[in-house]
Amino acid sequence: MRSVLSVLAATLLATTATAQDASSRESTAFTLLTDQPRTAEQEAVRIDLVDLSIKVIPDDKAIDAVAELTFTATAPVARLVVELDTLFDVSAVSVDGLAAEWTNPEGRMTVALPRPLAAGDTTTLRIAYAGQPRVAPNAPWDGGFVWSTAPGGEPWIATAIQGEGCDLLWPCIDSPLAEPARVNLHITVPTGLSAPSNGRFLGSEDHGDGWTTWNWSAANPNTYAIALNIGPYAELRADYRSRFGNTFPMHYWYLKSDDPAQAAALFAEFPLQLDFFEATVGPFPFGDEKMGVVETPHLGMEHQTINAYGNQYRLDGRGYDWLLQHELSHEWFGNQLTNANADDMWLHEGLGTYMQPLYARWLNGDRYMQTELAKMQQDLRNQFPVVSGTLKSEDEVYKGETGPGNDIYFKGALIAHSLRMLIGDAAFHEAVTTLVYGRPDPQPGNFTTLYRSTPDFLRIVNDVTGQDYGWFFRGYLYNAALPVLAETREGDTLGLSWTTGDGGVFPMPVEVEIDGVVQTVPMTGGRGSIAVPAGAHVLVDPDNKVLRRLDFVEAWRARPGR
Incomplete structure (x- = not known):
């Protein structure tokens, strides 16, 4: 998301007031990279459960946290390795209740196990840490914590960490291939503020001492999508009745100072956009949790079931709020389907971006679809291939100096359009649906999140059509120049x-x-x-x-x- 949003950076900086501390300490170079190769120890485990207890202290721009990570070994392993920003002070590390030796020189923490784990063994790592986390220099493009103030003077706080990774917030394996099976969040904030987050709401507890804890639980979350959002929020809620027969809640948390009519108008777009995506791709992937949106002091980010929205209700003549629609697309292209490597990021951004002109047509006809497609072609750079065929980090892909940059959005969308025109609507729909869900007939409850690559998509297109479209993928995705x-x-x-x-x-x-x-x-x-x-x-x-x-x-x- 962070690269395409750069076209609005000047507008955002002119209209969004944030209270950032430019003199904050800097994270290590290692921490500020994400999607790097995992160690052998990281590849030898899966994360079954993460339990995060985070107290957010606005006056100090600090957090005080405890993370418990339960691992199952998939191969023999003698130590645990996670990433955690060195800006945090670690006060205690234990394994299965026993104090453990650990090191964290550059932000890659290595923890000695009391005994080696055999395949199938489980263990729980507990880390207590606290301090002032990295302040986002320019969220969401350059990420971290955003410590802002609402119009009424209350704290207004958010995290945006896609480009730098989950280790800015919690001890994790900072790779899209290391999604935990479940994350439980216990977010403690000053009483009177709300803390909407990922997954299902499990209730709040007012401790009677000026602090309240909000509890959430999310299944299979994308690592960078775990998000804190804290502010003086009002809430709109309604049930969505899906064309697939299930019903789930829609939530919008917005600042109490907002114009209620504007908030209601945005909320009215939720069911329309959901119906489009369900008709075009398939069932909303997280119908057993919620479709959630929260207003943030930065422009936006695709946080699973709690998408960040900071577009300030701007109208631009499209007939819909583009930011809301783009971030919602990532529930399918990014959270349900997660790229196997950053080199496949166009599966998130290109297919997600193509949903915008398709939605414009769904609402208002061909003229509006073609208008959006024409603008996308004007913005192409064609300096690097959309897909290199080699392993890449996010920085190498998103930054236009080293990789395709915005072309993963706009060129990816235009490639998707040409593919649909070539193979036809029915085959395109079946291929995309199979790519996203692993099957052409998804129904609520018969699929789970999965990882995908560009070769996966080619194989699916070939299977659906009975033809070999390797020439199409090679000519468009693996070459910088347009045909x-x-x-x-x-x-x-x-x-x-x-x-x-x-x-x-x-x-x-x-x-x-x-x-x-x-x-x-x-x-x-x-x-x-x-x-x-x-x-x-x-x-x-x-x-x-x-x-x-x-x-x-x-x-x-x-x-x-x-």
Whole structure:
């Protein structure tokens, strides 16, 4: 999410007031990276349960926390390894109730086990830690804690840690491949403030001493999606009756100072957007918990069942709130389906972004879908492939200096559109649904979260269609340059030929409109031709079904001072 939001950075900085401490200590370089290779010890365990008790102390911009992590060994292992920011002071570490020796030099904590674990053995690691966590220099793009103040002067606090990882908040294995089976959260805040978080609400307890604990439980959460949100919130709640037969709650926590009419108008979009996603992809993945949104002092982030919303109810002529819709898309593309590696991040961002023009059409017709797609093509960079085919860190992918950057959003969406135009709506729907749920017939209760890669998606598309679309994935995803469609005229014949960045064969069929009549030109071997009468008006790809280099867009992009 953090890269695409950069286009609104200037607006956000001008309109969002935050109380940040620029002089705060810095986390290590290791901690500020995420999605790095796991150690052998980390690969030899799974996390069955995380129990987090976190007291948030606004006056000190600090937390006081205890984390208990229950592991099961999947292979023999002699020590436990987790990540935790060195900004925290660790007061106690124990394994199964016994004090343990530990080190945490750069933020990768190694804990000695009293005895080695055999495959199938379980153990519980307890870590007590406290201190001032990293302050986000520019959330959500440069993450950490946001210590802000609501219009009424109350504390307004949020976390946004996608780019830097879960170790800014809790001791974890900082990899998308290390999702815990369950996380229980006990968030203690000053009485009078609310603390909505991930999963199901298990009740709150007022301790009578000025502090109240809010309890939550979430199944299979994405590691960076565990989120703190604290503020003087009012709440809107309603039940959503799904087209799949189940019912689950929708919640929106918004500042009490907001215009109630604006909050109600945004909340009214929830069921409309849910119905679109359920019709287009499949059942809401977390219907046994909730669909939740919370207003935050930063622009937004896809926190599982508690998406952050900071768009300030802006209208932009789309007919829907784009931020709400984009973050909701990540419940499917990011939280239900999680990338196997950052190199596959376009499965989150590209497919999620494609849901916006599809939703524009769902609401208001083709004109609005095509408007959004055209704007996306103008914003392409085409400097790096969307997918490299090698393991990457998030920074290498999201930063345009080293990787595709915003192209994982916009180019990914345009590639998805061309794929849908090529294989048809029915096959595209089946392929995407199978990608997300692991089956083409998802129903509430018959699926669980899963990891996916780009080769997985290709295999699914091939299985659904009965054809090999390796050429499509290679030509679009694994090449930086857009395919070029050359046109030649010899007498009454229009010749067409494709050239891709790597020179590979690209048999993408092309529609040609001749005096208002559309015909499809097969491009066997990447070449084709069609008869064109003299004086006829010819329009290649009249419905813009095919992603390709357009000279007029490139000329516009190259204009000085644009």
